[in-house]
Amino acid sequence: MIETLGFFATAWLDPSLFLLTALGTFAGIYIGAIPGLSVTMAASILISFTFKWDVNEALALIAGVYVGGVYGGARTAILLNIPGAPSAIATAIDGYPLAKKGLAGEAIGLSTVMSVIGGLIGVAALAIAAPLIADFAIKFTSRDYMLLGIIGILLVGTLSGESFAKGAFAGALGVMIGMIGLDPMTAETRFTYGSINLMGGVPFVVAMIGFFGVAEALVQLEHVDTAAIKQKVGRIVPSWADVRRYLGLGLKSSGLGTLIGALPGTGGDIAALLAYDQAKRSTKNPDVPFGEGAKEGLIAPETANNAAVGGAFVPMLTLGIPGDAVTAIIIGALYIHGLKPGPLLLTDTPHLFWFIVGNLTLANIFLLIFGLTGIRIFTKVVECPRAILIPLIVILSAVGAYAIQNNPVHITWALAFGVIGYFLKRYGFQVGPIILGVILGPMIDANYRRAMIGAQENIGTFFYDLLSNPISLVLTCALLFMFVTQLPFIKNRKRHR
Amino acid sequence: MKPTDTLRPGERLFALLLVIFAGYAFWESYEISGFRGLTTGGVMPMLASGIMALTGLVILSDTLRKPRTAEGGIAGLITYLFPLRVVLFTLLVAIYVAVIPSIGFLAASGGLLFVTIWALWRKCPLPALLIALLSIAAIYVLFRVVFQVVLPIGSFWR
Numbered sequence: 001m002i003e004t005l006g007f008f009a010t011a012w013l014d015p016s017l018f019l020l021t022a023l024g025t026f027a028g029i030y031i032g033a034i035p036g037l038s039v040t041m042a043a044s045i046l047i048s049f050t051f052k053w054d055v056n057e058a059l060a061l062i063a064g065v066y067v068g069g070v071y072g073g074a075r076t077a078i079l080l081n082i083p084g085a086p087s088a089i090a091t092a093i094d095g096y097p098l099a100k101k102g103l104a105g106e107a108i109g110l111s112t113v114m115s116v117i118g119g120l121i122g123v124a125a126l127a128i129a130a131p132l133i134a135d136f137a138i139k140f141t142s143r144d145y146m147l148l149g150i151i152g153i154l155l156v157g158t159l160s161g162e163s164f165a166k167g168a169f170a171g172a173l174g175v176m177i178g179m180i181g182l183d184p185m186t187a188e189t190r191f192t193y194g195s196i197n198l199m200g201g202v203p204f205v206v207a208m209i210g211f212f213g214v215a216e217a218l219v220q221l222e223h224v225d226t227a228a229i230k231q232k233v234g235r236i237v238p239s240w241a242d243v244r245r246y247l248g249l250g251l252k253s254s255g256l257g258t259l260i261g262a263l264p265g266t267g268g269d270i271a272a273l274l275a276y277d278q279a280k281r282s283t284k285n286p287d288v289p290f291g292e293g294a295k296e297g298l299i300a301p302e303t304a305n306n307a308a309v310g311g312a313f314v315p316m317l318t319l320g321i322p323g324d325a326v327t328a329i330i331i332g333a334l335y336i337h338g339l340k341p342g343p344l345l346l347t348d349t350p351h352l353f354w355f356i357v358g359n360l361t362l363a364n365i366f367l368l369i370f371g372l373t374g375i376r377i378f379t380k381v382v383e384c385p386r387a388i389l390i391p392l393i394v395i396l397s398a399v400g401a402y403a404i405q406n407n408p409v410h411i412t413w414a415l416a417f418g419v420i421g422y423f424l425k426r427y428g429f430q431v432g433p434i435i436l437g438v439i440l441g442p443m444i445d446a447n448y449r450r451a452m453i454g455a456q457e458n459i460g461t462f463f464y465d466l467l468s469n470p471i472s473l474v475l476t477c478a479l480l481f482m483f484v485t486q487l488p489f490i491k492n493r494k495r496h497r
Numbered sequence: 498m499k500p501t502d503t504l505r506p507g508e509r510l511f512a513l514l515l516v517i518f519a520g521y522a523f524w525e526s527y528e529i530s531g532f533r534g535l536t537t538g539g540v541m542p543m544l545a546s547g548i549m550a551l552t553g554l555v556i557l558s559d560t561l562r563k564p565r566t567a568e569g570g571i572a573g574l575i576t577y578l579f580p581l582r583v584v585l586f587t588l589l590v591a592i593y594v595a596v597i598p599s600i601g602f603l604a605a606s607g608g609l610l611f612v613t614i615w616a617l618w619r620k621c622p623l624p625a626l627l628i629a630l631l632s633i634a635a636i637y638v639l640f641r642v643v644f645q646v647v648l649p650i651g652s653f654w655r
Contacts, residue, residue: 165555168548169515175545176522183538190529190538221582224617387617388628394590394613395606399636402602403646412594419587426578427511437545445541457535 007354010056011362017060021359024064025366031065032072032088033378039069041216041393043329044208047336048400051205055337055352060359062333066326067363070268070305071115071371078107078298079379087268087305090276094290094297101293105234105375110295111302112371113238114250118303119364121254122261122310126317127357129262133318134346143451143466145320145342147475149444152321153436154482164486166429174437175444177202184442185449197409204332204438206401206410207417211431212325213397214418217390219425224386236372242295249279249296250303257304261311267324268305268312275304306367310360317341317353320443325432328439335439504563506573512557519549582617589613601651607633 011017031042043062050058073088078095091111098107140148153171154164180191181201192198253275260271279290279300286294308324315321320342322328334341339349346353401414421431455461466472484490523546529539566573593609600608610629615622640646 163556163559165552165559169519169552169556172545172548172552176526176542176549179542179545186538188529188538190542191525218583218587221586221617222580224582385618387619388614390586390617391610391613392632395610395632395636398594398606399602399640399646399648402649403640406647408597408649411597415590415594422583423511423578427505427508441541441545448541449536452536459535462535 004350004354007351008358008361010351010355011060011359014056017056017359018362020057020060021064021362022366024061024066025068025363026064026370028065028068028070029072029075029367029370030068030378032069033075039066040208040325040329041212042069043326044205044212045396045400047329047333048205048209048403050333051336051404055334055339056355058333058337059330059352059356062330063356063359064363064366066330067119067306067309067360067367068370069326070309071112071119071302071367074111074115074302075108075375075378078111079104087272087308088301089269090272090301091298093276094292094294097288097291097293098295098298102234103293105236106238107295107298108375109236109238109372110242110246111298112368113243114246114299114303115306115371116364116368117247117250118254118257118305118307119309119367120361121251122258122307123357123360123364124310125258125262125307126310126313126360130314130318130353131346133314134343136343140319140343140471141451141469142447142454143462143469144471144475146444146447146451147466147472147479148319148321149440149447151475151479151482153433153440154479163428167433170424170429170431171433171437174207174434174439175441176437177207177434178204178438178441179445184446197407200405202413202438203404203410204435205404206414207438208329208332208435209397209401210414210417211421211434213393213400214415215421215425215431217393217397218418218422220386220390224390226386236375246295246299249283249299252282253279253300253303254307257307258311260304261308261324262314263311267326268308271308271311272301272305275300306364313356313360317345317356318343320345322436322439325435328432328436332439503566504560506566506570506577508563509557509560510574512553512560516550516553516557519546519553522546523550585616586613597649597651599651599653601654602648603633603637604651606636 011021028039028042032039042065046062046065047058050061070087074091074095077088077092078099080096095107095111098104153174154168176191178201180198182188182192182199183190189199256275256278257268257271260274261267276297279296283290283294283296286296288294290297312322312324312327316327316331320331320340322331331341334345339345339352397414397418398411401410402408404410421434424431424434451465452462455465466476523543526539526542526546529542530537531539534540589609589612593605596608597605607629610632611622611626614628615625618625637648641648
């Protein structure tokens with residue numbers, strides 16, 4: 001117990017970790033708030049130059065950026081009606097009308113306090129649920145991990161994209177990119193075309209920088225002339241009466257957010273939208289109608305999206321399946337440091353698990369401090385024109401891609417992925433499944449081959465094993481369920497209802 | 498992201514290109530180890546490219562059902578997919594990547610920043626130059642000094 005507390009307090013007691021968490025949270029608020037910059041983009045660039053650091057230092061910075069970034073999106077949603085991040089889309093619906101009434105400061109203050117409450121509940125759920133799930137996940141075999149990997153990729157594709165086919169295509173494309181290089185089992189070359197650079201494979205960070213950073217920069221060029229809106233900011237710290245009044249709704253939204261966040265493939269954006277919908281249905285008599293500045297409509301999504309952060313770490317740390325795009329990047333960071341997220345992470349490296357729990361708690365404390373201060377300066381920073389931001393994103397992407405292995409070829413690859421990502425985005429494809437495919441593809445490949453070798457290369461035995469083992473059966477059913485629910489006639493029926 | 502009811506300019510052609518690409522990827526995957534066994538290095542690439550081909554066909558069939566937009570044709574495609582701003586920006590970035598080995602990372606990045614900020618911002622060049630110089634100084638301090646990343650110097654300066 002004392003040992004666990006020691007692990008938990010690592011980030012609190014070590015001055016450099018303490019400062020990195022503070023710096024990450026502070027930077028995250030601004031990154032999340034500035035339209036055109038996303039937490040995913042920032043985390044992918046950060047990994048490229050923190051991979052030489054100690055794992056705790058890298059995680060402290062990235063986790064801080066994650067917590068701050070999920071919250072930061074709300075600020076521009078309230079002040080400018082431009083959600084800085086997808087998780088703040090629902091926040092803008094009632095946040096901006098509040099700002100137009102001259103209550104921008106109050107709206108930001110209330111969203112900060114409720115975000116912190118949601119964030120802490122998410123972390124508590126992580127601390128309680130993760131060890132239980134990890135104990136269970138030890139029973140997983142190779143075929144179960146193969147199924148989990150496929151489910152992870154497809155969930156991101158189906159929940160965030162335009163269509164199941166596009167999500168599956170993007171995921172499979174990511175798997176193909178992940179296959180480039182030497183086969184780790186037989187040393188055969190795959191898609192290398194005689195290039196020495198390709199033999200080492202495509203570092204997923206390069207793919208991430210290209211698909212998230214460069215592609216987003218190209219898409220943002222369309223909005224380069226959009227002018228920023230200016231708002232007045234009054235009182236910021238919310239009244240105790242307001243906090244007490246909305247605490248019940250905050251707790252309910254936190255529970256929902258944690259649950260949604262824990263589902264692989266979902267994240268703060270879906271959690272926030274569902275919580276907003278739930279609040280709208282369950283609030284009988286709001287002071288102001290929803291959509292016109294109801295505080296309930298601001299609190300529900302803000303609490304849920306921050307609670308989803310803790311939730312998203314549960315499948316990542318226990319099963320090795322990312323909860324969302326940012327945790328997919330954090331998985332990458334752990335791999336870079338020689339750690340393998342999954343059930344054994346908690347037994348082999350409990351210090352790391354409790355460090356993450358302590359670090360996320362600390363980041364939430366910093367969120368409260370930074371969230372309630374410096375808002376007036378902040379309003380000036382978010383007015384930074386996209387004409388300056390976009391070229392900076394491209395330069396940072398280039399240096400980030402280069403820094404991984406000091407290889408200039410990686411800059412070309414990142415930019416090529418950026419152009420491909422631009423085309424895909426223009427036609428309604430999500431790039432999240434591609435990145436998950438790059439990361440999880442080799443894991444699916446290795447586990448598939450282990451499972452098939454276990455079945456003595458007999459396809460009948462392989463499928464019999466899938467259906468006879470309870471865990472594999474549940475996962476196979478989940479996979480089939482995902483396919484069935486995406487069939488056109490089922491979708492049409494749902495829409496009709 | 499909600500699906501659009503009408504066809505985006507060039508969407509059908511794009512879907513067709515995806516199917517062709519998936520077919521090519523399947524052929525390349527087959528070339529790795531053929532159908533020699535169920536645990537060879539080519540099995541997963543074949544499965545992935547097979548899924549790409551199948552879903553590509555579904556995407557293509559979806560585009561066949563959607564009505565065309567009013568802004569269709571080559572002009573619509575160029576406006577939608579290749580706006581002048583995106584094309585010029587991408588060209589500048591391509592030139593930037595090409596000149597890094599000769600003039601080095603910092604000079605190339607500074608040049609790209611100055612030109613693109615000036616062109617996109619459409620204000621007098623002095624603030625763009627100042628922002629570019631400050632950004633390059635910050636990148637140098639952060640990456641070269643703090644994180645000790647050896648940035649490409651460029652053959653011209655050697």
